[in-house]
Amino acid sequence: MTDIQTPQSAKWWKKTDVKRVFLLWIILTAVIGYVGSEVQARSMGAPASEVMASVISLIRIFTWAAAPVAALVAALAITALMEKRHYGDNPPPDALHQVHTSPRVNGLWMAASTVLCLFALIVGLIVLQKDSASLLDAKAMNVNVTGQQWVWNFDYVESNGVRSADLYLPVNKPVVFHVSSKDVKHSFWVVQMGIKIDANPGYVTETAVTPNKIGVFDVRCAELCGLLHAYMQTKVHVVSQADYETWLKSTAVTQGAIS
Amino acid sequence: MTTMMERSASAPGHSAKRKPLIERLNIVTALALGTVSAVVVWQLALKFMPDNADTAFFFNREDKISLLSLIAWFIGFMVGIGALIGPFRWLLGKDLNHDENMFYAGKDQGIKRYFRYTTDHKVVGIQYLVVTIIIFFVGGVLAMLIRTNLGHAQGGWIQPQTYNAIVGWHGIIMIVATIIMITGPFGNFVMPIMIGARDMAFPRLNALSFWLIVAAIPPVFISFFTGGITTGWSAYNPLASQAGLGMNGYIAFICIFALSTMVAGANITTTVIRMRAKGMTWNRTPIFIYGVVASVALALPAFPVFFLSQIMSGLDRAFATSFYNTTGGGSGWLYENLFWIMGHPEVYVILIPAVAALMEMAPVFTRAPLFSFNIAVMGIGGICGLSILVWAHHMYISGWAPLLSAPFMITTELISIPTGMLFLVLIGTIWRGNLWMTMPLMSIFALLWNFMIGGITGIYLSDVPADAFLHGSMYVTAHFHYTLMGAGLTGALASLVFWFPKMTGRMFDKKLSWVAFWLVQIGFNVAFMGMFLVGLAGQPRRVESYAAMFSRGNLITTIGAYTIMAGMLVLLHGVIISWRSGIKAPMNPWQSKTLEWTVPNPVPLENFDVLPIVTGDPYHYGKAQS
């Protein structure tokens, strides 16, 4: 196995396999980062709230932050696989120039993973802080959300007992959802707005969002809740303030509270 | 063996001279006694159990009856297999003599010892292997039913409650299979030889841990025909309280399985701490041993909590207590906490031995020393330590404790550091190695690929705002399949091929192992990439039917799943063919340096004539230093 001998005197970064790893690393980082973030962001569709927009950018940031790590492992693995392969029923000779350990590599690896970990934490905590603050918005409208096997219903707190099975929201108005359940656990997920909170029997949980796009979006139950869990879904209609008022008035007539 | 027929089967153990009962007990008497006890208790309970009081809020008479019958099954089975003979004899003050112990160890019994309460760790290892394969087969069939039903957008091929039951059954059966898939077969068969011991520290507990699993399986099968586990494997309350009688099968199953895990955990931990060969210091102990011990030691605190959570669930159902029922003062959040205090360590119980097994194989198939042994140990230890502090990341959006989201996010993301260490060790070992192109070696590459994807998506999920979008979606399902199957099962399949020659005396058919490997890995990545996409697009988990917009992704997943099925069946074929008529294996076909390859095939009853003395670490391939 003399063919794999490289002169001991050569600097480590001048070895061909190291150069190959470096090249592959650059290419793969770009490919993994771009493909990973684009495919995921496109699958998530257009955001209908700032919360969702920040989820999408978080996933983009994390993908780009993880890309160099994944690319490095891939580059090393591919290079190792390209260099010396041995087929047959008997083992190849022992590898030459093996190291048991390398304090420099170990230290660098741990430092890099710690930095990346802290980076992910800080980015996440900033967004979390922003999302939590929106719960305290005093100007927000309130909607009580009730999950019951296997239908959602919505109670518009400031609107004299108007209730509906599909959600209507005025655009650009902060809304706080107070979520509860009549029976088992459900999970209230407004998909395109990127918010989700469980509906627990006997407790009220809260989540908040400001829809910023007029359109029709999906509410899905995200916690297995029994027989018709798959069908525990409804729509959110985000409309202009004027349309919302109109809808409230017409609904108050036909679907108001039971006196 | 049949001379003592006049003795009553219910009076175990008298004088050892009169051919004791232990020779007549086997799986047949166990199944018979278990079934008879269950039926008798069932009928008696039907007859004598008082009706529900009119005031009873819950409909619990049937739950009481079915739980009682399952307990009777369990006790009957364990008595029938002979688990109580030892303790009973000890109580009488007539402990087992040498001949009886040798009988227990399965001396000169041929195939029959696999159907008895045999204490030899090699028998237990083979028993575990066969049972694991059977469980995987059942779980795989269920997976195919799920994927077939989800092949197109319109539900209704399987009706919803059956579908939910299949999802729950697939989940729990696969979780159990993956928990035992490495520590069961290989932890039992290989580990004691690898550390240079003659057997486990507590051979009878070893047999007990295996037969407890066998006793646990019928309840979960029966549950499918009595309403099913319609709650998913997590069996969240109060949904579990609302579900049909099948839930009682789940409760019994988990309780018995948790017992088995606790027993096995205590046994394996003790064995490794106390029984390593002379000279095998912790620095010379193979990394696979670290993986196995870490796995079972992690299970030791985790599974009693699971046990307890199910006892409370059973009480809620059968006695109308209200641990988890809000209207009675309980809380579903209590269940979630208990469940995930078990549930998160549990995923590392599955993962760590798989990675450790591949770390064990990496030096063998690259002919290079393991890179940074200390980092590997630290990685395993770090994951173990952190994994008990992260459970509530499964509850970010449950509303239970919004203020704890940030702390749990921190502990969860910190796990990426020790996990990264495992990557470093594997990649460092492969780097500039002489790669011996075998299925176990390729499994290392597959693990790096799959676990990288599983790990990175795990970071997205650990982030609270991103989790608020992703939680409960197919994205999560794809993520944990990448870790448990893409990483965990890949390690287990590599272990199977790697240790097959020692366990069966024959080589695993090489061609079949390659075909199976590629079919499984390609199918796997196709299947779960498709699942990531539908998850991101907003498809919830555990749905029987979905909107047409998810059709394409689901079809991709189903096609991938069928490819996995083909690969798994090829692998099963390989196991059967190779075991029956494979090439006879030499003592050390891989030229490995660990101790299990120093004993002949088949491995003699007590492994070593003379216990080995260890003088170095098992990874001194190639030049020592450069």
Add this chain to the structure above:
Amino acid sequence: MNKRFFAALGTVILGAAVIAGIGTYVASAKNDSRVLAATAAGTMDTPQGNLPHYTLDISVYPDAMFGGHGTGGGHPDWVSYGPVTNFTVPAHSAITITVANYDGGETLNNDFFGKIRGTIGGTATLNGETISSVAPDHVGHTFTVHGIAGEQSELFFSVPMKAVAEEDMPEEGYTKTPNVTVFTVITGDEGEYVWNCEYPCGDGTIAKFGNAMSSMGYMSGHFNVVKA
């Protein structure tokens, strides 16, 4: 070589056949696979113009001993809709549904379902009298249709069935005077929907939504909108 290849292929085919067999068995285990299609009844003037008109006649009984179930459903004592529990109705049509309720009842978990929702005008007729709600403590069952959010048209309606008064419930057999509720809904595009009852009539367990409430073919079923 060839022999080995075919042996492996044989195992794969055998395995696939086993799975197909189990799948067929599991898929055939349905409580109620029969489907009732709505009957054509000319056209009808609705707020959305003149639409094809169809009718659907169903009943709800305190046990499953009638209609298609008989004793065959495995749970003769469970409350059940009938004569079948799967319906198909044409798209873009007015569907008049008549429900005869033979069962008693008590209080809803959620008075949201005491209100008639999603029908034309938000009303129904109960024994000939127009109503827009039933008192939440006099509801026997509800007929609530909903479906998956996505591309398919939204279809939601929920109609409470007034309970038969306790004094009118005979010891044996069914009451001679069921409460008959008639309402009309307008369907959109074709799509897959389900219906279930929102009155807690499943006995026993949490929220009384177990048993009959948690099994297709009793208090829930499919409600598919198909091409006219």
